[in-house]
Amino acid sequence: MSDSRITAVTPLAGLRIVEISSFVAAPLAGMTLAQLGADVIRVDPVGGAADRHRWPLTAEGASIYWAGLNKGKRSFVADLRSPEGQQLVSRLITGGGQQGGILLTNTTDREWQGYDALTQTRPDLVHLEITGRGDGSTGVDYTVNAATGFPSVTGPIDHEGPVNHVVPVWDIACGLYAALAITAAVRRREITGAGSRLVIPLENVALATASNLGFLGEAQLNGTGRPRVGNALYGSYGQDFASVDGVSFMVVTLTPRHFRDLMSVTGTTEVVEALATALDADFSDEGTRYRHRDVLTALFARWFRARSAEEISGALSGTSILWERYRTFDELVSDPRVTANPLFTDLRQPGIGTHLAAGAPISVDGAYQPARVAPHLGEHTDALLRDELGVADADIARLRDPATDSTKRTNP
Amino acid sequence: MSDSRITAVTPLAGLRIVEISSFVAAPLAGMTLAQLGADVIRVDPVGGAADRHRWPLTAEGASIYWAGLNKGKRSFVADLRSPEGQQLVSRLITGGGQQGGILLTNTTDREWQGYDALTQTRPDLVHLEITGRGDGSTGVDYTVNAATGFPSVTGPIDHEGPVNHVVPVWDIACGLYAALAITAAVRRREITGAGSRLVIPLENVALATASNLGFLGEAQLNGTGRPRVGNALYGSYGQDFASVDGVSFMVVTLTPRHFRDLMSVTGTTEVVEALATALDADFSDEGTRYRHRDVLTALFARWFRARSAEEISGALSGTSILWERYRTFDELVSDPRVTANPLFTDLRQPGIGTHLAAGAPISVDGAYQPARVAPHLGEHTDALLRDELGVADADIARLRDPATDSTKRTNP
Numbered sequence: 001m002s003d004s005r006i007t008a009v010t011p012l013a014g015l016r017i018v019e020i021s022s023f024v025a026a027p028l029a030g031m032t033l034a035q036l037g038a039d040v041i042r043v044d045p046v047g048g049a050a051d052r053h054r055w056p057l058t059a060e061g062a063s064i065y066w067a068g069l070n071k072g073k074r075s076f077v078a079d080l081r082s083p084e085g086q087q088l089v090s091r092l093i094t095g096g097g098q099q100g101g102i103l104l105t106n107t108t109d110r111e112w113q114g115y116d117a118l119t120q121t122r123p124d125l126v127h128l129e130i131t132g133r134g135d136g137s138t139g140v141d142y143t144v145n146a147a148t149g150f151p152s153v154t155g156p157i158d159h160e161g162p163v164n165h166v167v168p169v170w171d172i173a174c175g176l177y178a179a180l181a182i183t184a185a186v187r188r189r190e191i192t193g194a195g196s197r198l199v200i201p202l203e204n205v206a207l208a209t210a211s212n213l214g215f216l217g218e219a220q221l222n223g224t225g226r227p228r229v230g231n232a233l234y235g236s237y238g239q240d241f242a243s244v245d246g247v248s249f250m251v252v253t254l255t256p257r258h259f260r261d262l263m264s265v266t267g268t269t270e271v272v273e274a275l276a277t278a279l280d281a282d283f284s285d286e287g288t289r290y291r292h293r294d295v296l297t298a299l300f301a302r303w304f305r306a307r308s309a310e311e312i313s314g315a316l317s318g319t320s321i322l323w324e325r326y327r328t329f330d331e332l333v334s335d336p337r338v339t340a341n342p343l344f345t346d347l348r349q350p351g352i353g354t355h356l357a358a359g360a361p362i363s364v365d366g367a368y369q370p371a372r373v374a375p376h377l378g379e380h381t382d383a384l385l386r387d388e389l390g391v392a393d394a395d396i397a398r399l400r401d402p403a404t405d406s407t408k409r410t411n412p
Numbered sequence: 413m414s415d416s417r418i419t420a421v422t423p424l425a426g427l428r429i430v431e432i433s434s435f436v437a438a439p440l441a442g443m444t445l446a447q448l449g450a451d452v453i454r455v456d457p458v459g460g461a462a463d464r465h466r467w468p469l470t471a472e473g474a475s476i477y478w479a480g481l482n483k484g485k486r487s488f489v490a491d492l493r494s495p496e497g498q499q500l501v502s503r504l505i506t507g508g509g510q511q512g513g514i515l516l517t518n519t520t521d522r523e524w525q526g527y528d529a530l531t532q533t534r535p536d537l538v539h540l541e542i543t544g545r546g547d548g549s550t551g552v553d554y555t556v557n558a559a560t561g562f563p564s565v566t567g568p569i570d571h572e573g574p575v576n577h578v579v580p581v582w583d584i585a586c587g588l589y590a591a592l593a594i595t596a597a598v599r600r601r602e603i604t605g606a607g608s609r610l611v612i613p614l615e616n617v618a619l620a621t622a623s624n625l626g627f628l629g630e631a632q633l634n635g636t637g638r639p640r641v642g643n644a645l646y647g648s649y650g651q652d653f654a655s656v657d658g659v660s661f662m663v664v665t666l667t668p669r670h671f672r673d674l675m676s677v678t679g680t681t682e683v684v685e686a687l688a689t690a691l692d693a694d695f696s697d698e699g700t701r702y703r704h705r706d707v708l709t710a711l712f713a714r715w716f717r718a719r720s721a722e723e724i725s726g727a728l729s730g731t732s733i734l735w736e737r738y739r740t741f742d743e744l745v746s747d748p749r750v751t752a753n754p755l756f757t758d759l760r761q762p763g764i765g766t767h768l769a770a771g772a773p774i775s776v777d778g779a780y781q782p783a784r785v786a787p788h789l790g791e792h793t794d795a796l797l798r799d800e801l802g803v804a805d806a807d808i809a810r811l812r813d814p815a816t817d818s819t820k821r822t823n824p
Contacts, residue, residue, distance in 0.1 A: 008608050011600035028624065032589075036596050050666060055647020055699065056630035056638065064626040064633060071624075134753060134775075142650055143734050146662035147749065149741035151643075154578045155567050162652060162660050162738045164643045166566045169581040172621060174773075176588035177444075181774050183595045184448050188423035190599070196420050197777050204755045204773035204780075209584060211756070211770035212440065212483075214476040216745050218468035220767045221476060225741030226468065231563075231576045235467020238554055240574060248574050250558035254462060287467065322555050326574045329561035329637030333628050337559065341546060343616045344623070355632045358623035361586075361616035362593045363546075365609050 009364045010037025015186060016096030017041070019073070019104045020080075020089070020113060022049035024141070024168055025130050025202060026106040027069040028175030033104075033182065034072040035360035035369065039096075041384065042073045043089055045080045048377050062351045070374040071357065077378035078399070086112040088399070091389055094122035101195070102182060106130040115197045124195040126185045128178055133203040141168040144203045148210055149225060157230040174205040232297075237262075237289035239297045240326070247309035251300075252322040256284045261319040266303035272296065345371040421776045422449025427598060428508030429453070431485070431516045432492075432501070432525060434461035436553070436580050437542050437614060438518040439481040440587030445516075445594065446484040447772035447781065451508075453796065454485045455501055457492045460789050474763045482786040483759075483769065489790035490811070498524040500811070503801055506534035513607070514594060518542040527609045536607040538597045540590055545615040553580040556615045560622055561637060569642040586617040644709075649674075649701035651709045652738070659721035663712075664734040668696045673731040678715035684708070757783040 005013035015038040019030035027042070034040040044052075054065040076092065079085035090112060093103045101122045105113055106129070115127045132139025145151060145164060155163030178200050185196035210216050219225035231240040231250070237259060238252035253259040263269040272283065275295065281288050289296065304312060309325065316323045332338055338356060347357040350373065357371040381400050385391040391399060417425035427450040431442035439454070446452040456464075466477045488504065491497035502524060505515045513534045517525055518541070527539045544551025557563060557576060567575030590612050597608035622628050631637035643652040643662070649671060650664035665671040675681040684695065687707065693700050701708065716724060721737065728735045744750055750768060759769040762785065769783040793812050797803040803811060 003603065006600050006604055008597075008600070008606070011596035011608070024625070031624070032592065036592075053698070055702070056626045056634070057647075057699070058633055064629040068624045068626045068629060133749075134755065138734060139736070140664055140666070140734050142645060142664050143662050143736035146652075146660075146736040146738045147744065147747075149739055149744045150579050151738055152740045155575055156571055159568055159571070161654070162643065162662075163567055163575065164652070164662070165577045165579065165581070166638075166646075167562050167577065167581050167621065168625070169577070169579050169584065172581065173584050173588060176585060176592060177773060180444065180448075180588060180592040180595060183592060183599065184423035185420075187595065187599050187602070188418050188420070190602070191415065192418055194420070196423070199775040199778075200773060201775070203749070204753070204770075204775075207750060207753065207755060208770035208773040209579070210741070210744075211768070212443070212480045213436070213580070214468045214480045215741050216750065217476040217480060217764070217767050217769070219741040220745045221470055221765050222468070225745075226578075231574065233554060234578075235469075240558075240576070242573070248558075250555055250574075250576070252552055252554050254552070286465070287469070290467070322550060322552050324551070324555035324558040326558045326563055327561055328564045329622070329627050329631040332559065332561045332622075333632045333637075335559075337545075337615070338619060338628065341616070341619065343546065343619060352629070353633050355629045356623070357629070358616075358620035361589060361612060361620040363611040363613070363616075366611075 005037070007037075009369050012183065013037035014099045015039065015102060016100035017102040017104060017182070018043060018089070018093045021104065021106050022051040023054070023106070024069065024171035025174040025178065026104055027051070028172060029130075029178035029182070030073060030104055031069055031071055032176065032179040032360065040073045041076050041092065041380070042070055042375075043076050043078065043080075043092070044377060046077055052377070058352055064352060067349050067352045067374040068357070072372035073375060074380040074384070075375035075378055076384050077381050080110070084399070086110075088385070088389055088391075089113070090118060090121070092384065094118055094125065095388060102126045102186065104128050104178060104182060119195070122195075124189055124193060126182060126189060126196050126198075128182055128185075128198040128200065130174060130178055131199060131201045134201040139201075139203050141171045141202065144170050144206050147203070148206045149215060149219075150210070153226050153228045155228065155230070157228055159228075170202050170206045170209075173209060174200055174202050177205055232293055233290070235290050236286040237293060237296060239293065239300075241301055241304035243304055243307055243309040243312050245308050247312075248326040249304065249309075249312060249316075250324050250326065251316075253289070254286070254322065257320050258322065259283060259289060261321050262300065265315050265319050265321070266300045268299050268303070271299060275299075343368050347371050347373060349373050351376060417449070419449075421781050424595065425449035426511045427451065427514060428512040429514040429516060429594070430455060430501070430505045433516065433518050434463040435466070435518070436481065436583035437586040437590065438516055439463070440584060441542075441590035441594070442485060442516055443481055443483055444588065444591040444772065452485045453488050453504065453792070454482055454787075455488050455490065455492075455504070456789060458489055464789070470764055476764060479761050479764045479786040480769070484784035485787060486792040486796070487787035487790055488796050489793050492522070496811070498522075500797070500801055500803075501525070502530060502533070504796065506530055506537065507800060514538045514598065516540050516590060516594060531607070534607075536601055536605060538594060538601060538608050538610075540594055540597075540610040540612065542586060542590055543611060543613045546613040551613075551615050553583045553614065556582050556618050559615070560618045561627060561631075562622070565638050565640045567640065567642070569640055571640075582614050582618045582621075585621060586612055586614050589617060644705055645702070647702050648698040649705060649708060651705065651712070653713055653716035655716055655719055655721040655724050657720050660738040661716065661721075661724060661728075662736050662738065663728075665701070666698070666734065669732050670734065671695060671701060673733050674712065677727050677731055677733070678712050680711050680715070683711060687711075755780050759783050759785060761785050763788060
């Protein structure tokens with residue numbers, strides 16, 4: 001096999017992937033594969049899937065979210081309730097030549113798009129389903145997260161009740177696991193000729209992560225899980241501080257050198273050493289710094305409280321300390337880390353407007369690939385019907401808009 | 413190329429990857445590649461890297477965290493400060509035959525392991541560095557997160573100041589992007605013969621995610637970013653509720669059917685309809701449900717507050733509503749979703765103890781691969797020195813423990 005389209009920035013060029021998806025995990029997986037060069041066709045029911053109008057919206061009601069997660073794909077719309085529409089999509093999935101036959105789906109409740117049905121015509125299919133839970137039952141990031149334990153340890157120390165994360169971490173991790181699993185399965189198929197039947201349950205992504213990071217092992221081996229510690233860094237010394245002008249900073253010290261620099265810049269070296277002696281504590285040990293974090297924070301906070309954000313930034317800059325000024329989304333979008341970051345493209349997205357959009361966060365030979373526009377819903381339906389599925393022009397209008405055919409049900 | 417080791421559960425078998433890493437992102441990337449069948453060798457300095465004693469710890473002081481993120485790898489220890497140690501590791505990276513020559517590193521401050529140095533002997537190297545920020549400066553999940561905007565919208569509505577997430581979402585996403593980028597680059601090398609030079613900055617992973625999900629576009633296009641909405645679902649109706657016996661539930665309704673079921677089960681159909689009429693609101697629209705969430709929550713909460721957790725679970729189970737009972741880590745580890753989940757293996761981890769550990773959250777042909785033990789630090793040093801690097805037995809003891817050679821500096 002040789003393919004001139006395969007370059008360092010398009011390592012997956014040649015692959016043809018069909019995605020039947022909605023919300024975050026599966027669309028992110030497909031978009032990521034497209035960012036690496038694959039031809040990804042997102043399939044939607046007539047009118048779009050349940051994420052078609054997901055917030056945030058523009059003032060005109062277009063979904064910024066939908067545009068953000070479908071960049072660089074082709075869009076195919078079909079009546080997924082009709083046998084004819086299902087057959088067309090099945091042919092799209094199983095076609096595409098040697099490097100087609102790859103399905104990414106999170107809508108597993110339809111038999112026609114199942115592994116068994118599709119491998120009747122394409123035995124080497126790479127079939128990946130994203131499900132809610134391992135038993136196939138439903139679940140979304142918010143419900144899966146509730147069971148993981150994380151909401152009970154996130155948030156202010158004195159808060160009672162769970163605190164949800166805002167970034168949908170399980171969806172993101174699930175989408176990236178899916179992109180990886182497909183890529184690895186493709187490598188296997190290219191070497192052995194065999195396809196794969198893969199399922200990634202969102203809940204198992206969350207549980208595996210909680211296990212990998214030691215949250216579950218801690219509860220099981222030590223008999224008690226991690227407590228809620230607010231913005232403190234667990235097991236080492238890190239904390240947020242506020243300046244006199246009300247700006248918050250996150251400060252992290254992972255090594256003895258970081259911690260010495262924090263004492264030095266805040267002028268607390270002598271008092272912390274006196275404290276260490278009085279407490280018989282060795283602050284070169286990160287666990288000891290963690291256990292005594294409250295008194296240490298009280299000492300350091302005096303220095304932060306007496307200074308402006310600008311003074312604090314200037315003083316911390318010359319040190320080894322890991323630190324960052326907290327920003328809101330409003331501050332971030334006008335910050336050079338976005339406006340002057342080669343990760344971002346000033347993207348003219350039809351229906352949405354021109355805005356800075358990110359490409360894949362993978363620099364290749366020192367450069368990022370520009371972000372590409374998302375399709376409008378059904379943009380590539382006609383071309384795919386005609387060129388890939390061999391449908392006659394006379395039938396294309398009917399298939400494009402089944403609502404005009406009174407014998408067909410329309411999707412809600 | 414043909415390789416009998418490549419099966420559906422080991423699609424990356426044959427690959428030999430060297431990982432020079434610490435903390436979360438790079439170790440997670442390496443472990444994930446190992447879970448897919450690759451031979452991953454983690455390289456550490458004498459005494460271990462900075463994450464060697466990272467919390468959580470067992471009562472005996474062993475790192476549950478380290479064991480969790482290094483499962484299924486081989487461990488090689490060398491004096492990374494000495495030219496001799498650097499040369500040995502360089503040979504390990506560039507060796508490994510046709511499918512070796514893959515480096516995953518998050519310690520980019522050493523010239524000898526840079527792309528330019530290593531491609532002198534191995535031009536087809538796949539070289540992936542994880543950095544803090546795009547300009548190469550340092551950053552960790554906690555500091556990167558502070559700049560993303562998420563802490564300003566996470567946490568209770570009435571809370572002032574930032575709320576950090578506890579799950580290190582950027583590290584996790586960065587590690588999975590790294591595993592994917594390496595796998596895609598390997599596919600390219602297998603087809604074209606060419607290597608790749610890849611860099612993934614942790615901060616750019618966070619910014620790309622904020623962009624993909626519309627958080628940045630919303631602030632830029634609408635002039636104002638998302639507010640803090642507590643545990644509410646943004647743009648649709650979802651909320652947490654407490655039972656009379658103090659158990660919290662997360663309830664999510666994404667479709668009109670979900671919402672109708674929530675009204676029905678809580679006996680509020682008539683009152684919500686009266687409310688809709690009085691407010692001239694159409695609750696079949698998810699944005700309308702979101703805008704009126706406070707009054708809706710007040711109505712629904714009465715039903716939850718009057719019932720036990722068991723009654724609530726029973727009533728919600730028969731509906732289409734997406735819901736989950738919040739659990740602590742302590743509750744989770746004895747819950748069937750962990751104890752009866754085929755994702756988990758009762759792993760006997762030397763130095764840590766027997767506990768339930770997760771494999772990769774990817775089911776292949778309906779089954780999960782069992783979790784494998786993590787090595788002890790340096791477990792494979794001797795074998796790799798002898799068998800892969802051709803070091804004479806007389807030199808192995810000296811290289812294994814450079815501290816015994818008084819002419820060498822020891823690592824701190």
